[in-house]
Amino acid sequence: MRHILVFAKTPHARTPYDQWLAGSGIVPVVVTPTEYAAGYAHLPHVHAFDDYDTNQLVDKTALRLAREFRVEAVFARAEADVLRAAQLRDLLDLPGQRTESALAFRDKVVMKDHLAGGPVEVPAYRRLDSAYDALEFVAEHGYPVVVKPVSESGSLGTAVIRDEAALDSYLARPWRGVSEIETFVPGQMYHVDGLVVGGEVVFVHPFRYLNDCLSFRDNDWVASLPVAPQDPAHDRLVKAARAVLAELPTPRGTAFHAEFWITPDDRLVFCEIASRTGGGMISPMVRHAFGIDLDKEWLYAECGLPGGVGADPLSAPPYRPAGELNIPPLNGVLEALPDPGTEPDCVLEAVHTGQAGQEFHGGVKSGLFLSGYVVGGETEEDVAARLEHVARWFSEHTRWRPAAQPSGGAS
CATH class of the missing domain: 3.30.1490.20 (ATP-grasp fold, A domain)
Structure with missing residues (x-):
């Protein structure tokens, strides 16, 4: 039996590693946060931890498990795991992204040091x-x-x-x-997401943000949707993403999520790039729009298994315009989410991370949400309008109440 170590900082429903690896002869050995442990409980090797991001027992246990099961590879899709996974590969001489590469995609100064003076403008x-x-x-x-x-x-x-x-x-x-x-760089922000397999970019596409990726700080929604191939920004953004990947020590197999601005005076400026799939509902959006599950295909690349992307371009599913919407919580106690099944017809997928009775303290980061949606449409413009419609519908059908004030305060 062959094994792969998986740092699983996502619920099983979103990343069913055992199902993706079914029939491959590879068994995932899972290290995960305590809140996701129940979803992986049916697997034979699951180890859960509180304070997952900063708990160094995660690293100690991962090393022990990797040696015990003689794992062939290490998979880590979350930003918090990129460096710890790379260091483990270094220690055990395993294939995949190593520490030098992880730092270039993780440390924003090291990243820009690689890119400064190159073909893409850096602030x-x-x-x-x-x-x-x-x-x-x-x-x-x-x-x-x-x-x-x-x-x-x-x-x-x-x-x-x-x-x-x-x-x-x-x-x-x-x-x-x-x-x-x-x-500070003014202008419209875009993200470019894709997949590298065998050292080649086998999928890449740019997306335009609606609202702003800092909207969560005002407890407002953020969304994105594909840039149409005929849009003049499309080819510029794809070329820029490829140029950035060429300047960095890019792994031979990785997903990537890059961000760029196009300024009012039409300069394309680099923001940052990560060697992982995008947060929020980006991966589900790509799956609905392009028929590609980036996390699954990235896992296959890490394991050396044949994937479906790039193998036969003629068999690729037809493109369907779709966008992603991430709605952060407000400050207070959630009384009710919209009733299941009452979503507008344009909603293709919905994910909720909270439930009635929970107290929230507003948005935390752009990739985290209370409710996330994938929204379909006939054209990119149609999708943009429908994203705003779903955001308004959600606001109208969600109820909040103020959190109880702590006793003993000043009156």
Whole structure:
């Protein structure tokens, strides 16, 4: 029996690794957060942990299991697992992404160091180790600037600083460790998602954001939909994504999720790239629109199994316009979600991560949502309108109440 170690930071319903590997002779050995353990409980080798992202017993257990089962490969689709998986491959000399590559896709400064001066424009940037670095950068480049952690995903911890008062407010907060500061880039943001197999890009497509990937900070929805091939931005974005992958130490088998701006003066500027599938409902959207399950195909590439992407372009499913919608929670207690089965007809798939009675404290990051939807339509413009319609429908059919105030406070 052959084995693969899987860092499974997703529910089984979304990533049924055992079903994907059925008939291959490969058995997944699963390491997962406690909240997802029940979904994988039917598998023979499942190990669950509290505080999964930062619990170093995850790493210790993964090493023990990898040696015990003599695993052939390591699979990790979540940003939190990219580096720990790469370090494990280094330690055991396993195929796949190694630490040098993981850092280039994970650390935003290392990433831009690879790309600076290359074919794709990169904003001015520097590593932010102290307040002095921020002051020097602002003195050189002026406002606005953006500060973000070097290795978080989903815009977590990102701050747009537009003036001296905002900088003072940022500097007054508790220090959160090494960050990056860069010049603010105005314009429309896009993401480009794809798959690399055998060192070749076998799928790539650009998508346009509706609202903004920082909308979650205002507890507002964020959505995206495919850029039509005839759109002038389509080929520019595909070319830019390929150029970025060529400049970085890209693994021979990986999914990727890149972000770019196109500015009001028509410059294409790099934002960042990750060696994983996109968050939110991006993977389900790609599955509905293109008939490709990026996570499944990436797993096959990691295991050295034949996949369906790129093998026979003539047999590819026809493209169907579809977009993804991510709705964050509000501040308060969720009283009721919309009744199942009452969604507008354009909804192709719905996922809810909360339930009535739960207390929430607003949006956390762009890839996390209370409710996510894949929405179909006849054209990309039709999909855009329907995404906004579903967002309004959700708001009208969801009920909240204020959270109870702690006793003993000032009156």
